[in-house]
Amino acid sequence: MHYVCPACESENTLDLNFPIEEYVCKTCSHLIDVAGNKKIKHLKVPTENVVLDVGQKGNIDGVEYTVVAITVKKYGNSIFWREYSLKDSKGNDAFLSESDGHWVFLISMHPDDFKGKDSKLPTYAGRTYRWYENTPCTIYAAAGFFDEHIDFSVATYKEYVNGTRMISQEKNAKKSQYFYGVHISKHDVKRAFKIAHMPYYTGVGIVQPYYFDMKQAVNIFCVGALMICLLQLYVYISRTNETVFAETINFADVKDKEMVSKSFTLSGGSAPLKVNAFSGVDNSWANVQLSLVNEKTNEIVYTSKDIEQYHGYEDGESWSEGSQSEEFNLCGVSSGQYHFLISAEKEGSLLPAFSGLQSPDSRILISRDKSGTVEVTDIYKGQPITFIDGKTLEKDTTELGKLVKASFGTSKIDSLINTEGLRLTTDPISNNTYVQLKATWLPVSFWNFGFILFIMIALFVAMWIGKHFFNVNKWKNSSNTPYPANDN
Incomplete structure (x- = not known):
């Protein structure tokens, strides 16, 4: 042409x-x-x-x-x-x-x-x-x-x-x-x-499709939800939550050192390890440092948790805050052989202070201060003698040491002092001598399952609402819009 x-x-x-x-x-x-x-x-x-x-x-x-x-x-x-x-x-x-x-x-x-x-x-x-x-x-x-x-x-x-x-x-x-x-x-x-540059677009075109195919989205979400349900059902049937570690730790046993726990085995896919820590804190605090050690890879996951509980009476009303129990998760722990490294501390002395531990024959009177120093008094002579701790008294071979053993009728004076000291003391901080730890393996978790389903439903609802406003905007220049005037 x-x-x-x-x-x-x-x-x-x-x-x-x-x-x-x-x-x-x-x-x-x-x-x-x-x-x-x-x-x-x-x-x-x-x-x-x-x-x-x-x-x-x-x-x-x-x-x-x-x-x-x-x-x-x-x-x-x-x-x-x-x-x-x-x-x-x-x-x-x-x-x-x-x-x-x-x-x-x-x-x-x-x-x-x-x-x-x-x-x-x-x-x-x-x-x-x-x-x-x-x-x-x-x-x-x-x-x-x-x-x-x-x-x-x-x-x-x-x-x-x-x-x-x-x-x-x-x-x-x-x-x-x-x-x-x-x-x-x-x-x-x-x-x-094969155009190099295109004109920018503004607004919504008269036949512009919505950004998402809603029918395809429904199919994808339904298939995804079905697969998640089947996977959760398999996990629920094939696995159980299991307590893998439970032990009472005395604060005195881990003072300035770490305790190595017994080994335990986790089987299955990666899952949270829930840890519960309890200590009898009363207007005081305690702290637990916990390290989870993978015995094969030597990989260590470290965490620290404070346990605090306070209460009182103020302006005619009682108040309280905190708890004697704390719970936390170590997330994404894979299967394998593990053990814990445990250390702990608390507010106040590890040993309770007390006075008035009297021997059955009323000959000996024993007291202990917060530093652990033991004071022994021969009631007949009225002369008190101090010892660094109960073990030192137990090993004493002097006349007083022999008298103490004879009066109490036992050679385990240190254990007697610790046991009776807890009974005699009225200090709640001193009475708290231990922390209880319990670890539970959680391969069965409904939280993630429910959260994913919630996100899918929320996303679909958002897409559906978005489509409505998209169509309202598409028809805003039309005098024959099917949408009410207050939607524009």
């Missing part, structure tokens, strides 16, 4: 053969009548946001098309959109319409296939379409080759929408045409015509 412009004598060519009636010279932008080989009028050149050129080829749905014409149409004073006329190698027509960066691919259709076109809800190919809007427009700029004379009079577009599909009626003084259109993503257009 080859034409010489009568206005500027430049050549205009196109790699297609189909009858044309007018073309716009690419050099001088005059509209040329082919039959009379004369210029008709000068036209504006389509430039703003125009990304395709006349003669450019692209492949859409396996069919190669050539851009034969570009028309910019105007609505009102400031609303423009672009229409690219396409032809395939057989001369069949197709169109690409772009507005605010949103693209629609259209083909001609027979008017008789559009049933009930005079109503607001006509049908086509078994689908019901809703009347969107009437849009009067004029041609603002044009370029390329046209197989019929360009009509510069006001034309009216009547648009009907069904999801990502639309029917567009173009009506002017001479004729009425119908086009069937579907949304096409800008990425598909860019790939089809």
Whole structure:
């Protein structure tokens, strides 16, 4: 196809053969009548946001098309959109319409296939379409080759929408045409015509699909929920929560040192190890340092936990805070052979202070202060003698030491002092001498199961609400919107 412009004598060519009636010279932008080989009028050149050129080829749905014409149409004073006329190698027509960066691919259709076109809800190919809007427009700029004379009079577009599909009626003084259109993503257009830059899109396109396919999302969520339920059922049937460690630790036994626990085995996949720590704190605190050691890899997980409990009476009301028991998890512990390294401390002395431990024969009186110093008094002589601790007294071979053993009738004086000291003391801090530790392996956990299901449901609800507002925004420029005015 080859034409010489009568206005500027430049050549205009196109790699297609189909009858044309007018073309716009690419050099001088005059509209040329082919039959009379004369210029008709000068036209504006389509430039703003125009990304395709006349003669450019692209492949859409396996069919190669050539851009034969570009028309910019105007609505009102400031609303423009672009229409690219396409032809395939057989001369069949197709169109690409772009507005605010949103693209629609259209083909001609027979008017008789559009049933009930005079109503607001006509049908086509078994689908019901809703009347969107009437849009009067004029041609603002044009370029390329046209197989019929360009009509510069006001034309009216009547648009009907069904999801990502639309029917567009173009009506002017001479004729009425119908086009069937579907949304096409800008990425598909860019790939089809190998375009470097695409116009930015704003707002929501008239047939733009929602960002998520809700039917596909329902299927994915249902399949995911079913798999999670089956996995949880398998875990529940095949595994049980198991207490793997339970021991009472005396503060005195771990003073300034660590205690190594017995080994225990964890079997199964990674799961939390729940640890419960109890100590009889009373207006005081205790602290436990716990290290979980993997005996194969020597990997150590360290944690420290404070146990605090305080209470009192103030302004006529009693108050309390804290607890004698604390619980925490070591998360993601894998299977293997483990042991604990344990150390602990508490507020106050490890040994209770007391006085008034009297021997059965009323001959000896023993007391102990908070530092552990033991004071022994021979009641008959009334002379007190001090010892560093109960073990020193137990090993004493003097006359007083022999008298103590004889009066109490036992050689284990240190154990007697510790035992009776707990009974005699009224200091709650001193009475607290131990911490109890219990570790439970938790391969069966319903928390993660429930949390994942909750997230899936919340995500689906958010997507559903988002779709509603998406559709409200899509129809906000329509006078026939199906959504109430307070939703806009």
